Amino acid sequence: xxxxxxxxxxxxxxxxxxxxxxxxxxxxxxxxxxxxxxxxxxxxxxxxxxxxxxxxxxxxxxxxxxxxxxxxxxxxxxxxxxxxxxxxxxxxxxxxxxxxxxxxxxxxxxxxxxxxxxxxxxxxxxxxxxxxxxxxxxxxxxxxxxxxxxxxxx
Numbered sequence: 001x002x003x004x005x006x007x008x009x010x011x012x013x014x015x016x017x018x019x020x021x022x023x024x025x026x027x028x029x030x031x032x033x034x035x036x037x038x039x040x041x042x043x044x045x046x047x048x049x050x051x052x053x054x055x056x057x058x059x060x061x062x063x064x065x066x067x068x069x070x071x072x073x074x075x076x077x078x079x080x081x082x083x084x085x086x087x088x089x090x091x092x093x094x095x096x097x098x099x100x101x102x103x104x105x106x107x108x109x110x111x112x113x114x115x116x117x118x119x120x121x122x123x124x125x126x127x128x129x130x131x132x133x134x135x136x137x138x139x140x141x142x143x144x145x146x147x148x149x150x151x152x153x154x
Contacts, residue, residue, distance in 0.1 A: 119145035
């Protein structure tokens with residue numbers, strides 16, 4: 001090991017706060033998503049590397065403190081890992097697609113800004129989706145994203 005190398009315990013110590021904030025951020029986002037079927041997609045585009053993307057489906061029944069939510073733990077963990085990476089390199093995005101119990105489809109988005117999630121407006125999300133390849137859908141409503149308090153820097 002070189003003079004600037006970290007031991008594995010030192011690396012874990014440095015990563016622990018970022019990982020904890022990423023877990024809290026994803027948990028807050030999922031709890032605040034509201035009733036329906038949701039798809040959370042996270043992406044990071046490191047320089048000189050392939051993009052890192054993860055997604056997780058989850059369902060929410062009810063609202064507020066009475067809400068019940070379920071999903072695949074491994075998928076949520078992968079989303080959390082990508083959010084942690086985004087916080088570390090201060091670059092990335094989170095998209096939340098929702099199908100409400102009434103069938104309405106909505107999309108919200110956030111970007112990593114200063115090591116935290118910054119909510120995008122409905123117009124910013126619409127513009128981002130119109131710029132990306134793939135079919136556009138008139139059935140989707142773009143919504144302004146809500147703040148995710150746990151993502152704020154400590």
